[in-house]
Amino acid sequence: MKLSPAFLAYKLSSAFSVLALENLPLSGTLELPVxxxxxxxxxxHRVFLCTEEQIGSLSSLPEESSSLFLLCTEELPEELPAPVSIAVKSSVSAVFSFLQELFWTYDSWQKELMQARLDGKSIQHLLNLSLPVFAHPLMVVGMDFSIIAAASEEPSFFPEKVFGSLDATRPLLLSLTESSEYASVRDLDGWFRFPDHVTGLGSLCVNITQHGQSSYRLLLLDTKKDLSDSEGFLLEFLAEMIHHAFLHNVMQKTSPAQSLHTVLLRALDDRMADYIAVSQALDALGWHSRHTYCCLYLQLSDMDQKNLTANSVCAYLENILTGCSAFPHGGGIVAFFNLTLSDFSMTDLMERMVHFVEDSSLNAGFSRCMNGHMNLRRQYIQAKIALQFGTRKYPDKRMHPFNDISFDYILDQATKKLPGYMLCHERLLFLQEHDDSSGSDYMRTLRCYLDNHCNVVQTARELFIHRSTLLYRLEKIKEILESDLSSPDEILYLMLSFRFIDLENEEENRSGSSQPEKHR
Incomplete structure (x- = not known):
């Protein structure tokens, strides 16, 4: 394997006293030393070892920029004589043996990687072979931060420190996605260094492309604070082997006949599905992990009246909307939209769908937009919830985006096991009791006060009362609540409690039955 002048200087300096030119080339161009x-x-393209006695002979040589002259000497000179690029304080035999061992190590690594690819070994296997060579943790991640493969001498390193769903790693992901530096390297060719001030851990990286876009990234993590830029060309070679693995291990398994429907159905139906494999299959079909997706779920109950079939609806959606994959599922129709490929916004998509849904007398639920492949099944669940809950809550509407029903859904879920009056702020019930017994208007006053973000002037204006009257009421309210209404958590709890009471009243009005005893 060819090594770079900068890398040779870096490795020699770990064993000898070395004087080297600054800005030595970083690309691997040099073969075995002689x-x-x-x-x-x-x-x-050869490394020539010479002694001080040979300096005069060297000065008469024509300049050859692609070869490297390395001087072995008893004392390092103050400056390097031309055309010497590196001087080492050691004997020729010691330096020659060191370089021979170095070239042999990286030759062996290159051959092992190439043989592993011929044998169809996994990306994880490639990283395992490379870990002793780099002596730093290695990982391959998707652009949605899914870990494809990882290797480290410390087995617990990755779950604790890198790209997961743990609370400790969320700030890391947030700092990455919001970093302008991260965005600037997303599509770089060749190796690059990502600084530690963004994530707390520096790294050498290489982007790996599929279909002309960066789909994965190989990272060499600087856990010991001693990574050298001179190792970049080695990381590029490993990235080439990993790219080869993606091409031949993923794309062969995902033939053109394997449709998006098949892959997406696997993500929905198989709870034990390997989401990394699903993500790779979608990448191979052009639906990349960096794209933005949303899900639509259509109810089929009224289709017969319109002479529609599930297959005809699916075909229609895929024909009129670029980046759509639609298929029957679970008594309805699921449609995933790749908004990146279609170049739609969510608003555009809703406008395109609203007339079709209404003209066809269908009901539809929409998930939120999300990046990447890891939430496809959750988006499907969101869309179903939006349809089922939205139809029940707002029966006069046919389109139900999850964002429109999410708060009501949270309240509904909270009251599944306990009624609203048992979840709301206990002292608020006492306030209601006081209104009922004394004819006061404290509940309405408090609600208006909270709705106006505790603004006294605005609240008094809406209630058509004097400011001093409002302040008097608030003092009485605080006495009953046994609170000064200064805690943000308590204010949130009180606002939720009003919604729970509203739900109780709505339920009472629907059922026409009397409520059970709520107060002590």
Missing amino acids: LYQTGSAATA
Whole structure:
């Protein structure tokens, strides 16, 4: 394997005292070292070891920028004589043995990686082979931060510190996605260094492309604070092997006949599905992990009246909407939209769908937009919830985006096991009791006060009362609540409690039955 001048200087400095030119080339161009013979010509792309006695002979050589002259000496010179690029304080034999071992190590690594690819070994296997060579943790991640493969000498390193769903790792993901530096390297070719001030851990990285776009990233993590830029060309070679693995291990398994429907159905139906494999299959079909997706769920109950079939609806959606994959599922129709491929916004999509849904007398639920593949099943669940809950809550509407029903859904879920009056603020019930017994208007006053973000002037204006009257009422309210209404958590709890009471009243009005005893 060819090594770079900068890498040789970096490795030699770990064993010897070294003086080297600044800005030595970083690309791998040099082959096995040889001992320079006085009077011989310089061969391109070779490392020549020479002694101080041979300096005069070297000065008469024509400049050959693609070869490297390495001086072995008893004392390092103050400056390097031309054309020497590196001087080492050691004997020729010691340096020659060191370099031979170095080249042999990386030759062996190159051959092992290439053989592993011929044998169809996994990406994880490639990282395992490379870990001893780099002596730093390695990982391959998707652009949605899913970990494809990882290798470290510390088994617990990755779950604790890198790209997961743990609370400790969420700030890392947030800082990455909001970093302008992260955005600037997203589509870089070749190796690059990502700084530690963004994530707390620096790294050397190489983007891996599929279909002309960066789909994965190989990272070498700087856990020991000693990573050298001179290792970048080695990381590029490993990235080439990983790219080869993606091409031949993923794309062969995902034939053109394997449709988006098949892959998406696997994500929905198989709770034990390997989401990394699903993500790779979608990547191979052009639906990349960096794209933005949303899900639509259509109810089929009224289709017969319109002479519609599930297949005809699916075909219609896929024909009129670029980046759509629609298929029957679970008594309804599921449609995933790749908003990146279609170049739609969510608003555009809703406008395109509203007339079709209404003209067809269908009901539809929409999930939120999300990036990547890891939430496809959750988006499907969101869309079903939006349809089922939205139809029940707002029967006069046919389109139900999840964002429109999410708060009502939270309240509904909260009251599944306990009625609203048992969940709301206990002292608020006492306030209601006081209104009922004394004819006061404290509940309405408090609600208006909270709705106006505790603004006294605005609240008094809406209630058509004097400011001093409002302040008097608030003091009485605080006495009953046994609170000064200064805690944000308590204010949130009180506002939720009013909604729970509203739900109780709505339920009472629907059922026409009397409520059970709510107060002590």
